[in-house]
Structures are given as structure tokens and as C-alpha cells.
Amino acid sequence: MKNITGLKSKTLIVDKLVGRKPGKRGGQVTTWWETHCERCGAIGEHSINNLVSGKAGCLKCRRKINHLTHGESYTDLYRLWARIKHGGDACKEWGDYVTFKRNLPPLPNHKSTLIKIDKSLPYQPNNVEWATKDDRNKKKIVEFVKKAKEVGMFANQTEQQLIERFQKVSRQRLYELMKRVK
């Protein structure tokens, strides 16, 4: 038996043998293989003949392409999803691009990054928000001020005053200060 584990056929990667069986419309008995799609992560089963000849394709992607506006697969959002997925830190449901997209908070019209609200949890519904560079910076400052207060630093200033103050200092200075409360 020919082992085609690891073979790449279009977007499909062959993972393991399923067994021997005839084709969908009967006919010759061949080996069938489980695949995953490197684009969308969907698991599928295909005959060796279709995999080797390149006739096999991801059914999920094919369906998806019909539902999405043309070209959408290659937008920034798609790339962002692929990055999060490859990072291995996304919840299971978000292995699917369409679900991910549906669960996201509305896209802002300014340049933003998707960040986790609670860093100890994965990328999942209700744990992400869009943040600009300034938002991210402010978030860091708020965390820092909280910690600093906990250890008794800046006792004579309120959290709000400190946040405003640190938003004005240079990044370099801020990092130096942050190191002190770790």
C-alpha cells in the first residue's frame, strides 16, 4: 500500500489512512485518506486517486467561496484569522473563519488590532476587542498603575491622575517604570 501521509494536494494535507473502500459512485476499491485543509482547517476524506491527481479539494472552502463576496478570503481580516489560528491560541469554534467573523465585535474604521481582553483565556467570543495603538498603550498604563498602587507606589496621586500622567511620558520611560513593579 502506498503511504501518502503528508502529501499536499491543493490546500489539502493528508493526515492519515481511513481505510479501503470504493469511490463515491462505486467502482474501484482504493485507499481513502483523512485530510485537513491548510486554509480553513476543515477535516475531509478523499480517495488516493483524487488526492494524487489533484481532483480533490476542500468542500468547505468551496462552499465558503460561494457565500463570501469575491476576494474576501484575502482581506486583512482573513489574514488576521489565519495568524491567530496558526498561533494555536484560538478557541475550537474559531477554527472556522466564517464563525470567527460572525463572532467578532464590529470592525472599527480606524487602524486597529484584535486583542484579548483577558490574556489568560484564548481568542474566543466575548474575549476580544479592537484596539488602536493608543488604546493598547492606555491599557498597559492602566494595568501598570493598578499594580503600582497595589505595591504602594505613587500613594499621593489617584489612579486617574497617574493614567493621565503616564500617557504623556515616553514609551522608554514608561517601560523603565513598568519594570520596577514586576
Ligand SMILES: [Zn+2]
Ligand atoms: Zn478549506
